[in-house]
Amino acid sequence: MIEAHAAAVSGGAAEHAHDEDHIHPPPATWFTKYVWTYDHKTIGKQYLFTAMFFGLIGGLLAMLIRWQLAYPGQPVPWLGSIAKAMFFFDDNGAILPEGYNQMVTMHGTIMIFFVVIPIIVGAMGNFLIPLHVGARDVAFPFLNALSYWLYLPASVIIFASFFVDKGAAAAGWTSYPPLSAVAEMAPGSGLGQTFWLLSVFLLGFSSIVGGLNFLTTIITMRAPGLTMWRLPLVTWAQFVTSIFQTLATPVLASAVCLMLVDKLTGSSLFLPAGLHLTGDKAVGNSGGGSALMWQHIFWFYSHPAVYILVLPGMGVASDLLATFARKPIFGYKVMVFSMSGIIGLGFIVWGHHMFVSGMNPMVGTSFMMATMLIALPSGVKVFNWLATLWGGNIRFTTPMLCALSFVAMFIIGGLSGLFMAATPVDIFIHDTYYVVAHFHYVVFGGTLFAMFGGIYFWFPKMFGRMCNETLAKLHWAVTFITFNAVFFPMHILGEGGHMRRIADPTNYDFLLPLQPMNVFISISAFVLGAGQFIFLGNFFYSMFFGPKADPNPWQSNTLEWTTPSPIPYYNYEKIPTVYRGPYEYSTTVAEGQADWLAQSTPGADPAEHH
Amino acid sequence: MENVAALPHPGVSLQHARAKFGMWLFLGSEVMFFAGFIGAYIVLRSANPGLFEREFAQLSRPLAAINTMFLIASSLTMALAVYSSQHGQREKVGNFLMATIMLACGFMVIKTIEYTTKFSHGIFPSTSVPFAIYYTLTGFHALHVFAGILALLVLWGRAQAPASATAMAGACELVGLYWHLVDLIWIFLFPLLYLLKFP
Ligand code: HEM
């Protein structure tokens, strides 16, 4: 059996020798090395740095939002003077309700579209996929560069929208019409919203191009011996995410195009007849449109998009947990099946965002059932992670702490998701801070923690140096504690009836008793925000001055750890041959030896001995 | 070896097999893009049945029928171009590509006539929801036709210069796939916009 395998492997290698083993000359100029580059690692870093810049902006917006909620109507200290140029402020330097709406909208848009998706897919996916499949680059390097160069103008446009006439979009990251579609309804619903739409369209294009590139890479470029069932779960997660990206993002693009038609031609695809703004002046030219239609099309994309947001995090967490528990991941294939289950179901649950939109209760019930089903594969994954830890030889490095936080926070976020999935419950908590708590638990507590873990973990591969472990642990601790201090109380606010997207909670008598909680949350949020500078400082200091990294500082066994740190531009001197799965820790080795086997170490595959 | 999608037939390069795979994925995303529009069409039409009937009665069926012929014919010439390119008949490739381009341009000319007559009657997207969705569907489809014409022109240019026959065949097949999809989308739009009547 081993002979047969080896023969197959060398056959594969011969076929490859032709196309893949050839090393292209390195990029010759500064421009082709750092700007218009085809190298997937550099493109990954371009995404990472751009997204970090937007993370700062999105974070500052969050600080402004929290200031307003804790101290409504009070002038914003020092940030105020910068922000005043961009938003609606009163003369004393306090945030006006219009300005508040713009901040909330831009915070959500920037964090989802310009920070999290670019980091998990653009940065992590680009950096890791070719390495994990044992290739020199992605299938279409040109398209890869193109996808970054579509993302960049999109981010320039969204940034520019702060400064256009009447300011940035103000209808929420979900841009529901008619608020978003009628210029007179909100200051940002004019040019600001048009910029928003253009920017999201470009970004969608970039996502689609990226997704099909990754799918082609994973399916057609795997090194000899690397079957699909030997791929690390990070790459499986990117594979599944890419299916979402390729097939769901175009639907967002069509929604955006329809709204652009409304905005640019004055049509009323999303505006019903008889829509009146003030007095008897009717809004929209003709009526006959459907505002709810936007919600359907938008959520048809954006529910799958929340899994675009979390699946790569799940993949990263799986790899980190296995590495630092020194155990094979528990239920590897089941992990893959559950991710596939999540995408299958992910396409048919969008209506759970619309329970209170007046939909037929029968339809609501179907969406409720489908949504609850998603908790099954999600739960399976959680139990597999716990079982991976069970009896492991756990090393509490920072990447591991981040991965553990991912699991814990994802459990809380998943559970609150279940509550909201139940229609009768959601009618009560929809559009309250409960929803805000839920999605921050899954996106920030889940995905971003996994990404912090991933960055600490692959930092040595990216930059050839190690991060400072003490600072990293400090950053983790501050983030973990203040994150929970910020977002856990929001569940309580939500149950108390605190609506989302209100500029001044003190306007409502029934919310006054909850105001001290808002103050507590805001103070925690300021610490959380400040804590991220530990990360940035550590990141940039270590990039230049950190201790030089070994090729494999974590004794991990996937392919990228067999290359030097940092990875040379051609990745692998010789395309590796793979002999086993990605999680051969502890179980396979004799006493006194290293407790792991690299995927490319020749020999029999222990998984095939049963 | 299961590492590479089995090569379709010998002589076709790995990179071409990949490009084809990527092209199919792209076509999948295009289908979803138009599915969003067509979904919107269905929602709006079922909400305003009488209105759609009345407004779409003003569309010109003969012009659309001619356009349908143009596109179907262009799919044929495109397929012949691909076939010739795979058999190394460069001259024929160029001619069939040119025929495809001419038919596509014919489509665009008629589309322009349709649009300008509508405009001259004061019918714009803002006139009514049926026309808004009509302009959206046909407009984005026309953009795809336009992109196709550009791609075909580049290909035609390559067919004039003595390039390697297999490289030509690869590119030709990719553009062909795209072109057939653009055609296919129109085959859906034609009945949806011009023919369908609900009882
Ligand atoms: C166990 C799995 C999950 C379930 C059952 C679930 C359920 C729900 C439901 C029912 C809502 C709508 C609540 C409302 O507006 O009243 C919702 C909102 C949301 N969920 Fe989840 N969810 C799950 C996982 C996730 C994950 C993994 C993410 C992202 C990583 C996520 C992100 C969001 C976001 C961003 C919103 C709010 C959108 C908005 O209105 O702005 N969810 N979720």
Ligand SMILES: [Cu+2]
């Ligand atoms: Cu959802």
